[in-house]
Amino acid sequence: MTGYAQPIKRLIRELGRLPGIGEKTATRLATFIMRASLEDAKQLAESIIEVKEKIRFCSVCFNLTEKDLCDICSDPGRDREAICVVEEPDALIAIEESGSFRGTYHVLHGALAPLDGIGPEQLKVKELMERLGGAVKEIIIATNPNVQGESTALLITRLLKDRDVKVTRIAFGVPLGGDLKYTDKMTLSKSIEFRRTM
Amino acid sequence: MTGYAQPIKRLIRELGRLPGIGEKTATRLATFIMRASLEDAKQLAESIIEVKEKIRFCSVCFNLTEKDLCDICSDPGRDREAICVVEEPDALIAIEESGSFRGTYHVLHGALAPLDGIGPEQLKVKELMERLGGAVKEIIIATNPNVQGESTALLITRLLKDRDVKVTRIAFGVPLGGDLKYTDKMTLSKSIEFRRTM
Numbered sequence: 001m002t003g004y005a006q007p008i009k010r011l012i013r014e015l016g017r018l019p020g021i022g023e024k025t026a027t028r029l030a031t032f033i034m035r036a037s038l039e040d041a042k043q044l045a046e047s048i049i050e051v052k053e054k055i056r057f058c059s060v061c062f063n064l065t066e067k068d069l070c071d072i073c074s075d076p077g078r079d080r081e082a083i084c085v086v087e088e089p090d091a092l093i094a095i096e097e098s099g100s101f102r103g104t105y106h107v108l109h110g111a112l113a114p115l116d117g118i119g120p121e122q123l124k125v126k127e128l129m130e131r132l133g134g135a136v137k138e139i140i141i142a143t144n145p146n147v148q149g150e151s152t153a154l155l156i157t158r159l160l161k162d163r164d165v166k167v168t169r170i171a172f173g174v175p176l177g178g179d180l181k182y183t184d185k186m187t188l189s190k191s192i193e194f195r196r197t198m
Numbered sequence: 199m200t201g202y203a204q205p206i207k208r209l210i211r212e213l214g215r216l217p218g219i220g221e222k223t224a225t226r227l228a229t230f231i232m233r234a235s236l237e238d239a240k241q242l243a244e245s246i247i248e249v250k251e252k253i254r255f256c257s258v259c260f261n262l263t264e265k266d267l268c269d270i271c272s273d274p275g276r277d278r279e280a281i282c283v284v285e286e287p288d289a290l291i292a293i294e295e296s297g298s299f300r301g302t303y304h305v306l307h308g309a310l311a312p313l314d315g316i317g318p319e320q321l322k323v324k325e326l327m328e329r330l331g332g333a334v335k336e337i338i339i340a341t342n343p344n345v346q347g348e349s350t351a352l353l354i355t356r357l358l359k360d361r362d363v364k365v366t367r368i369a370f371g372v373p374l375g376g377d378l379k380y381t382d383k384m385t386l387s388k389s390i391e392f393r394r395t396m
Contacts, residue, residue: 003291005264007252011245017238019230025218027288032217034249034262040215041250045243047209051232052239054205064232066203090225093201 008034060131062107062124064089072096072104079103080135085128085156086142087111087149095142103140106131111148112155120155129159138166145172206232258329260305260322262287270294270302277301278333283326283354284340285309285347293340301338304329309346310353318353327357336364343370 004012008030015026033041057063058070061083065071072078082103086092092105108123120126128139141156143149153169160167173191174183183191202210206228213224231239255261256268259281263269270276280301284290290303306321318324326337339354341347351367358365371389372381381389 003294004287005253005262007245007249007264008262011249014242014245017242018227020223020226028218029216030249031286031288033246034253036250038250041246044212044215045246047205047212048231048239048243048246051205051209051228052234052236055203055232064203064206066205088229089202090229096201 057107061105062109062127063092063105077102081137082140083128083131083136083138084140084142087144087152091142091144101140103138108143108152111143111152113148123152125156125159128156132160132163132165136165138168140168140170142170255305259303260307260325261290261303275300279335280338281326281329281334281336282338282340285342285350289340289342299338301336306341306350309341309350311346321350323354323357326354330358330361330363334363336366338366338368340368 011030011033012023012026015021015029016023018026021029033044054066055064056066058065058073059068060073061070063070063072067074079102082101083106084092084095084101084103085106085108086095087108087110089107092107095101095105106124106128108125108128110118110123112118112120112123139156139160141153143152157167171194172187173194174180174187180188209228209231210221210224213219213227214221216224219227231242252264253262254264256263256271257266258271259268261268261270265272277300280299281304282290282293282299282301283304283306284293285306285308287305290305293299293303304322304326306323306326308316308321310316310318310321337354337358339351341350355365369392370385371392372378372385378386
């Protein structure tokens with residue numbers, strides 16, 4: 001990007017700091033922004049600032065919200081007996097969109113990754129423990145089906161061992177609409193291991 | 199993205215308007231921006247506004263610049279006898295980085311695409327014609343080697359037919375470092391068609 005004027009270089013550098021955006025994509029996006037109307041560019045810039053200024057964590061479940069309590073935590077219709085534990089807000093959104101859960105959530109904001117310096121203190125684990133007692137009867141661990149998600153699930157299971165709460169894990173298996181011959185070995189082996197009686 | 203708070207939805211929508219950024223990528227970028235420091239988010243937002251406010255087109259060649267004349271057009275060391283015509287500023291940058299050209303440029307800001315409503319009036323073609331006369335002896339057409347680039351090259355060649363200027367086109371052929379067995383048929387056929395005597 002040597003030949004570009006200073007403000008363009010700066011924009012390319014800033015865009016290149018976003019995840020998954022390399023120099024080529026950043027240059028393409030910068031070119032687009034330069035061609036867009038000043039109005040459109042301002043809309044984009046403002047929406048970036050607005051999201052930082054208005055969005056915070058729900059004080060109960062750490063979902064993203066504009067208020068102190070998120071829409072789910074403040075909904076009297078939600079079942080407070082079950083808490084579904086997820087790594088990220090996008091997982092919460094995905095489960096909400098499936099329409100299969102009417103309880104509340106707890107967002108950990110990450111998963112254990114000791115090599116990246118992410119231990120239990122970096123996650124909202126302590127805050128989950130503080131929510132126990134009272135109505136809570138079941139903790140459904142919906143961390144991702146990978147090494148980090150599994151170790152996080154084990155950590156939470158261990159911490160809840162002596163507490164009066166049922167701990168469950170979402171099911172692993174062959175995804176619907178998939179084809180067995182294209183399913184990876186690990187998933188197939190899980191789908192056999194967790195087979196259920198018809 | 200139904201479940202997200204309003205400012206997040208807005209940011210996802212704004213990011214999703216960028217080229218090649220779908221809803222999933224926009225959501226990932228929005229999540230990153232929400233986690234970044236307010237300082238970093240402000241840097242990004244400011245660089246978007248800055249580029250729109252400071253960058254304009256060179257009044258001669260339509261390259262992007264902060265000044266009235268771009269660095270190349272205002273450099274007395276550049277050869278004014280040859281003008282290299284490109285579609286976009288990134289092509290200009292690429293040729294500059296190759297270090298193989300010491301003349302000046304003309305950026306068309308696009309290529310002919312009648313189906314998308316892009317005719318000669320949408321390109322800086324008239325402005326190229328106005329630069330002729332005086333020192334200019336050669337127009338090197340460096341539009342892209344595809345249908346749009348080729349029809350643009352033909353248009354310019356036709357417009358320059360009766361003008362006292364040599365019109366050339368960059369060479370097409372097998373790229374260096376490539377392997378003939380992986381080179382597409384069109385390129386191979388061009389490399390035979392444009393073969394030169396050793």
